[in-house]
Amino acid sequence: DLGHEYGVNTKRRRRPGWFDAVMLRHAVRLNSMSEIAITKLDIFDTFDTLKVCVAYDVKGVRHDHLPYHQSDLFDAVPIYEEFPGWNTDLTAVRERHELPANAIAYLEFLQEQVGVPIGVVGTGPGRDQYVHFNAQ
Structure with missing residues (x-):
């Protein structure tokens, strides 16, 4: 129940997974995104380890991009x-410098993987709970 993720219409509990950098890289290219927002970072506050999907293994072959054939998925x-x-x-975090070093390292890795900057990071459920991650 962490994150309170439920379908809008069905009210069924969602099954969120780890960050999929392969899929987001594809979406960034397709939609010409110039930056992204990361929401619900606070959900990971008590996790000992976080995972990021950086590639797919398809029948023994590493794919750093989305496979061309849908059947390969x-x-x-x-x-x-x-x-x-x-x-x-x-x-309570509102400034980048207040984020823990491990959170900054995680977010910087996501930026590197996706290829566009992270503009905003959500740090809680409230409208005012966010950080301008790449504010100049």
Whole structure:
């Protein structure tokens, strides 16, 4: 029930997974995104380890991009990189420098993987609970 993710119409509990950098890289290219927002970072406050899918293994072949054939996705196994958690409550964080070092490292890795900057990071459920991550 962490994150309170439920379908809008069905009210069924969603099954969120780890960050999929392969899929987001594809979406960034397709939609010409210039930056992204990361929401619900506070959900990871108590995690010891976080995972990021950086590639897929399809029948023994590593794919750093979305496979060209949709049927290959059925055989795709995520390849993860792991990051240490931060075990810190982020809900009061409003400035980048207040984020734990492990959270900054995780977010910088996501930027590197996706290829566009992270503009905003959500640190709690409230409208005012966010950080301008790449503010100049």
